[in-house]
Amino acid sequence: MKKYLLLFFVILASALPAAMIAGTFLKSRAEAQPLQEGAGGKPRPEYSIQAIRYASAEDEVAGLVMGAPKGEKINIAMVVWLIRGGGRNILFDSGYHRDTFLKYFPSTEYIRPDEAVSLAGVKPEEVTDIVITHSHWDHIGGIDLFPKAVVWIQKEEYRYYTGDAWQPGGNHGGIDPEDVQQLVKLNTEKRVHLVDGDNVEIFPGIRAYTGARHTYASQYLRVEGNPTFVLASDNCYLYRNMAEHKASATFSDADQPGNIKNQARMIELAGSADRVVPGHDVLQFQRFPTQGRIAKIK
Ligand SMILES: [Zn+2]
Numbered sequence: 480m481k482k483y484l485l486l487f488f489v490i491l492a493s494a495l496p497a498a499m500i501a502g503t504f505l506k507s508r509a510e511a512q513p514l515q516e517g518a519g520g521k522p523r524p525e526y527s528i529q530a531i532r533y534a535s536a537e538d539e540v541a542g543l544v545m546g547a548p549k550g551e552k553i554n555i556a557m558v559v560w561l562i563r564g565g566g567r568n569i570l571f572d573s574g575y576h577r578d579t580f581l582k583y584f585p586s587t588e589y590i591r592p593d594e595a596v597s598l599a600g601v602k603p604e605e606v607t608d609i610v611i612t613h614s615h616w617d618h619i620g621g622i623d624l625f626p627k628a629v630v631w632i633q634k635e636e637y638r639y640y641t642g643d644a645w646q647p648g649g650n651h652g653g654i655d656p657e658d659v660q661q662l663v664k665l666n667t668e669k670r671v672h673l674v675d676g677d678n679v680e681i682f683p684g685i686r687a688y689t690g691a692r693h694t695y696a697s698q699y700l701r702v703e704g705n706p707t708f709v710l711a712s713d714n715c716y717l718y719r720n721m722a723e724h725k726a727s728a729t730f731s732d733a734d735q736p737g738n739i740k741n742q743a744r745m746i747e748l749a750g751s752a753d754r755v756v757p758g759h760d761v762l763q764f765q766r767f768p769t770q771g772r773i774a775k776i777k
Pocket residue numbers: 613615618693713
């Protein structure tokens with residue numbers, strides 16, 4: 480009797496198509512964590528990207544699109560972006576919360592960036608990394624709101640704004656001294672990672688690029704995936720900058736051609752202009768599915 484039972488199981492097992500077993504295995508693996516081969520040969524996660532609007536403000540188009548006629552007003556979005564995948568919650572820029580700017584910058588619908596990120600289901604202490612594009616107060620001012628995050632900033636940006644910018648001949652427009660102090664403090668706590676230059680893979684499938692200065696050494700990101708996106712931050716304020724080939728504000732007038740050149744590079748890196756996400760454009764909350772303050776870029 481036992482012999483027949485064993486034979487029955489042998490027949491049953493061999494009858495199961497191998498593809499079915501393999502299919503089940505592959506499916507469960509894919510569901511657990513969709514991994515692809517990253518640029519560096521390392522597996523890369525398929526990241527999700529959300530734009531989170533923590534405030535709105537009224538601005539002049541001429542201040543955002545170089546050469547635009549004076550007097551035209553525009554409503555802009557104050558945004559942080561949340562990139563999730565591979566066990567990381569990466570924030571791209573950190574917003575601001577200092578009293579000075581709450582008082583003197585006339586924003587509306589403001590909530591603190593950490594509260595805004597919580598709306599996406601990520602608690603402040605769950606943010607693992609913050610990639611800072613540049614040191615302007617509305618981008619770096621929230622680094623102290625996320626107690627466990629490591630801050631990624633360009634090495635030259637860090638060097639300039641913690642030194643030469645405050646020396647005679649230096650330029651520290653838009654930089655808040657308190658933010659600089661916070662940045663130095665985080666560095667002494669080993670929570671700052673300096674990114675050295677252009678085209679550097681900082682996470683599997685996520686690369687930092689430079690070239691559009693905006694500040695002394697700003698950076699933007701390419702998030703590889705299906706599809707790939709480029710997050711520009713202030714290296715491209717609005718969709719209109721790209722469409723009209725007009726520069727965003729730059730470190731000096733001499734940098735304007737460099738900014739325009741980098742907008743073209745962003746489009747090339749993303750594979751399409753509609754996959755370059757500008758820094759302050761409210762249209763990203765219309766072009767992508769949006770609920771409340773959060774747009775699902777992908
Ligand atoms: Zn800026």
